[in-house]
Amino acid sequence: MDQDISLLITSDLEKKISDCFLIFDHHGNKTVDVREIGTIIRYLGCVPSEDEINEIISATESEDSSGTITLSKFLPHVTQLLAEHKMEAASPEKLLAAFKVLDVDSKGYLTKEYMSKVMMQDGEPFTQEELDEMLSSAVDAQTGKIPYEYYINSLMVDI
Template sequence: MAENKQSAVSDAHKKIKAAFEAFDYKSNNTVDVREIGTIIYSLGCFPTQKDLHDFIAEVEEDRAGFIHISKFLPAMTKVLLENRFPPIPEERLFQAFEVLDKEKKGYLEREELSNYMTKEGEPFTQVEMDEMMAALTIDEKAHISYKDLFGLLTS
C-alpha cells in the first residue's frame, strides 16, 4: 500500500515538474503567476476561477507575480492525488454544446465559440482563447467540431 502511494507521488512529481518547466522560461524554478491556470489545465485538472484564485493565493510568493516550484510542487501533488479538480464529463460537455448549437450542425463557428467562451460563465481571457484556438483543428470555413473541442477540453 505504501509502495503504491510512493509510486503515485513520484509519478505526480514527474508530471508536475515537466508541466512547470515548460513555462519556466528563465530556468530559475519560477513561473509567472499568469501561467498557473494553463499548467493546471495541462495536468488534467479543471478548477473553477474561484478555485484557481484560491490555489494561486496559497502558492504565490508574497504577491510578487511569480510562483516557485518549491511551493507549487507539494500543493499541486495534493491536488492531483485527491483528484480535487476533476475533468468535466464528456456527456455534460456535449449537452452544453448542443444548447449552443441551436441548428444542430455538430460544430460552432470560430467567432461564435470565441464569443461564448470570452463573455459567458467563467470567461476565458483573450490569451487563453488564443491558445485554445491555436490548438484546435479548424476547417477552411472556420468551423470547430465538437469532437475536436472535447478532446482539447477533456485531455
C-alpha cells in the first residue's frame, strides 16, 4: 500500500508531522480519514480556516476518493506549509489589535453576548462547540465580561 515512509523523514518538522499523523492512524496502515485532517493540523499548533483544511484534503486525498489520506502524500505537503509559516496562530499583538477594533468604546472588555454574536456571524463563524470552549476560558466568572488583555495573556501561558 504505502511505502515505508520512515526512511524519508529527514527533519524534526517531518518527524513531528509524522508522529501526529500516526496518532490518528486507527488502522495502522499510514492512512487517516479525511475528517481527521482538521484535528491533525490543529494538533500541530496551526490555526487553519475551513478553506485551508479543504485545500489540504484536496491536495492529499487518495486518487480513488476513498476518503483517506496517506502519510506519503500528507507529509511533504504539510511540511511545506509549516515551513512557509502558513496557518500560524496570531501573535499577542495582533490579537490585542483585533480585540481593540471590537472594543469601540475602549472599555478594556467585551460582553459575552457581543463576542458570541461576532464569533458566530462575522468572518468564518465558530461552531457552537468552539464558541462555548472559547467563552469558558475568556469570560470572567465574577463580571460575566471578557477582559481581553487578561484573556490574551492566559492564552499565551497555555501555549
